Every structure is written in structure tokens, then in C-alpha cells.
Amino acid sequence: MRADTLSEPVPDDAPKQRRSAGVSFAARLAFEDVGYRVGTTEILKGISLSAEPGEVLCLLGPSGSGKSTLLKIAAGIERPSFGRVLLGDREVAGPQRFVAPEKRGVGLMFQDFALFPHMTVLDNIRFGLRAMDSAAAKREAAAALERVGLADAAGAYPHMLSGGEQQRIALARALTPRPSVLLMDEPFSGLDSRLKDVVRTDTLQILREARATAIVVTHDAEEAMRLGDRIALIRDGSLVQAGTAAELYGRPVDLFAAGFFSELNVLEGVVRGGRVTTPLGPVADSPSSDGTRVTVALRLGGLRLEESRQGVSGRIVARRFLGGVDLFTVAVEGLDQPLRSRMRAGLVPENRRDVVVSIDPRDVIVFEKAAEDR
Numbered sequence: 001m002r003a004d005t006l007s008e009p010v011p012d013d014a015p016k017q018r019r020s021a022g023v024s025f026a027a028r029l030a031f032e033d034v035g036y037r038v039g040t041t042e043i044l045k046g047i048s049l050s051a052e053p054g055e056v057l058c059l060l061g062p063s064g065s066g067k068s069t070l071l072k073i074a075a076g077i078e079r080p081s082f083g084r085v086l087l088g089d090r091e092v093a094g095p096q097r098f099v100a101p102e103k104r105g106v107g108l109m110f111q112d113f114a115l116f117p118h119m120t121v122l123d124n125i126r127f128g129l130r131a132m133d134s135a136a137a138k139r140e141a142a143a144a145l146e147r148v149g150l151a152d153a154a155g156a157y158p159h160m161l162s163g164g165e166q167q168r169i170a171l172a173r174a175l176t177p178r179p180s181v182l183l184m185d186e187p188f189s190g191l192d193s194r195l196k197d198v199v200r201t202d203t204l205q206i207l208r209e210a211r212a213t214a215i216v217v218t219h220d221a222e223e224a225m226r227l228g229d230r231i232a233l234i235r236d237g238s239l240v241q242a243g244t245a246a247e248l249y250g251r252p253v254d255l256f257a258a259g260f261f262s263e264l265n266v267l268e269g270v271v272r273g274g275r276v277t278t279p280l281g282p283v284a285d286s287p288s289s290d291g292t293r294v295t296v297a298l299r300l301g302g303l304r305l306e307e308s309r310q311g312v313s314g315r316i317v318a319r320r321f322l323g324g325v326d327l328f329t330v331a332v333e334g335l336d337q338p339l340r341s342r343m344r345a346g347l348v349p350e351n352r353r354d355v356v357v358s359i360d361p362r363d364v365i366v367f368e369k370a371a372e373d374r
């Protein structure tokens with residue numbers, strides 16, 4: 001695992017309160033129409049996006065969508081083929097300008113955050129403060145260790161620490177030189193799921209205390225929702241949608257965005273008399289004209305299986321107990337594919353096969369065909 005910082009070290013005469021408060025000079029980082037090509041392959045296709053000072057922005061997308069490349073462009077590890085990157089008011093990459101990574105004052109924390117195995121924890125953190133006089137660097141590093149709750153580990157070597165502790169050391173190391181922006185690529189991917197939750201929560205708290213601007217790459221929508229003040233969803237090198245978790249979950253721009261945040265049933269529908277009609281009956285209002293064909297996404301939690309209410313008949317063909325919920329597969333007349341439903345565990349009796357299917361309108365998202373085809 002590797003932790004690195006590309007920040008310029010804090011000068012010796014830095015104000016004392018910076019040391020004790022652990023506050024960085026958070027900056028805005030903006031991508032303006034950033035593109036990246038390798039040969040004729042367009043890896044990033046003109047991305048405009050910014051992280052505001054003190055904000056945690058998550059870059060979310062499937063594997064190969066270009067998230068890491070965008071982060072490397074922010075760091076200065078890659079040069080954009082076109083467009084600009086601004087750090088505060090300063091252009092750090094553009095057609096006529098390229099600021100080297102070590103001159104940008106950004107901190108990096110990548111998935112392989114490799115602490116130096118032959119150095120103690122304290123020395124690992126001091127490494128990022130090489131230009132500082134030794135006593136000041138030691139004080140600074142000790143304060144950083146305290147901030148991440150590992151003051152007692154100063155003399156330990158990395159192999160003596162758990163994965164989560166190593167991750168916190170790496171975070172301390174990246175933050176100690178007070179980067180104006182911290183760039184993190186899948187920082188929790190090496191941790192098991194239980195530890196991940198704890199370390200993620202700790203990390204968010206440390207970022208808040210440091211008031212750092214952070215850009216975090218992840219392919220996990222839940223992680224992005226937990227961490228990000230805003231989320232930028234990327235697919236095939238393009239920005240699909242940026243906004244808060246609630247905006248992306250509640251008003252996804254297309255089926256891809258909707259599917260990234262929830263498991264869905266997808267149905268065909270058509271507008272008749274101001275209502276979207278499907279084989280499950282009318283599911284939503286629509287301002288579109290009669291005959292407009294639409295795609296209906298239905299979150300699994302919004303499909304209820306009941307005994308006696310009026311509605312469309314279905315037959316349970318499979319059922320799985322998942323702890324707090326049961327997952328059902330239900331065949332419904334008029335639909336080629338069975339539907340899936342998630343219900344609170346135990347609500348549907350074990351021996352029930354025939355059910356009536358009803359829909360919670362809050363879990364219905366309608367896309368006109370043009371949006372779906374985007």
C-alpha cells in the first residue's frame with residue numbers, strides 16, 4: 001500500500017495555531033472540459049466538474065470509466081489532452097501550462113498506500129515533511145498521529161499494525177503537510193467490510209476536522225453516499241450526473257444512474273390519458289402525449305406482495321432470506337421476465353405462493369426513451 005504526498009511542506013515559521021488545529025488551506029479544484037486521449041481512444045471526453053473548498057467530492061463509476069485517470073490529471077501524474085485544471089485561481093494544467101505534481105500542494109492517497117516497511121510510523125509521517133527542520137517535523141508528525149488516534153503507535157513498524165491502522169497512518173501522512181486538496185483513489189478497498197465502515201467514518205471525521213477539500217474515487221455507490229457531500233457519476237469517460245446523494249438517488253438522469261444507486265425492475269410503459277401504463281397497471285402520472293413510450297424503473301423495495309388487496313396477480317417462484325429482508329422473484333402475467341421484490345423479513349408467510357402485486361409510487365422512476373438511450 002502506498003501513501004504519498006505531493007504537498008509542499010509547511011515552512012518552519014508557519015503559524016503555531018495551524019499545527020494545533022490541523023487545519024489545511026482548503027482550495028477549490030475545478031476541471032474545465034477536461035479530455036484525455038491515448039492514441040485514438042478517448043478515455044475522458046470533456047469533463048467539467050469542481051470540488052468546492054472543504055467539500056468531499058466522490059468520483060463514482062464502474063471499473064474502467066475513467067475515475068482514476070481524472071484523479072491523476074488533478075494530481076499532475078497525467079496531462080490532459082485538452083481542457084484545464086484549476087486549483088483555486090491557479091491554472092495547474094492547460095494548453096499552455098503544466099504545474100508539476102510536487103508543486104501543486106495536493107496530497108495523494110492511493111489504494112496501495114505502501115507505508116515504508118523499514119521506517120517507524122512516526123518516521124513514515126515525517127517523510128512528507130523532509131524540508132522542515134527535524135524537531136518541527138517530529139512535533140508535526142506526533143500531532144498528526146494524535147489526530148488519527150494512534151499516538152501510541154509512533155515507534156511501531158507498519159507490519160505491527162492492522163490494515164485499518166495502517167490506513168489511518170497513511171491518511172495522517174497525506175494530510176500532515178496541509179495539502180490544499182487531498183486526492184484519494186479507492187482508499188478503503190484493501191479493508192474487509194466491517195473494518196471499512198469504521199475506517200471510513202474515522203476518515204470522514206478527520207477530513208472534516210482538517211477542513212480539507214477531498215476528491216475520493218470509488219466504484220461503490222453506498223460508499224459514495226456515506227462519504228461524499230456531492231457525487232459525480234462517470235461512465236465511459238463522461239460525466240453522467242453530479243449532485244448530492246439525495247439528488248442522484250431521487251432524480252437520476254437516466255436508467256444507468258438509477259441502476260447505480262438501487263436494484264431495479266425495468267418495465268416498458270406507454271402514456272395513456274396522462275398516466276404511464278404498464279402490465280402492472282398505471283404506475284405514475286405523465287405530462288407526455290398519448291402513445292409516448294417510456295421505460296419504467298421500479299426499485300425492489302417498492303414492489304409489495306400482499307394477500308388480499310386489489311392488484312395484479314403474481315406467483316412467487318423463488319424466495320431468499322437475507323436477514324432483515326426477504327428477496328422474492330415473482331412471475332406476473334403479461335411480463336416476460338419475473339419481477340424482484342424486497343420486503344421486510346417475515347411479512348409474507350413461508351407457504352404463500354399466490355400474491356397480489358402492488359407498487360409504491362415513491363419507488364417508480366419514469367424515463368422517456370430518449371433519456372434511457374443516452
Ligand SMILES: Nc1ncnc2c1ncn2[C@@H]1O[C@H](COP(=O)(O)OP(=O)(O)OP(=O)(O)O)[C@@H](O)[C@H]1O
Pocket residue numbers: 038043061062063064065066067068069070219
Ligand atoms: N495510459 C493508458 N493507456 C491506455 N489505456 C489507458 C491508459 N490509462 C487508462 N487507460 C484506460 O482508460 C480506461 C479508464 O481507466 P481508469 O483507470 O481511469 O478507470 P477507473 O474508472 O478508475 O477504473 P477502476 O475502477 O477499474 O480503477 C480504462 O479502460 C483503462 O484501461
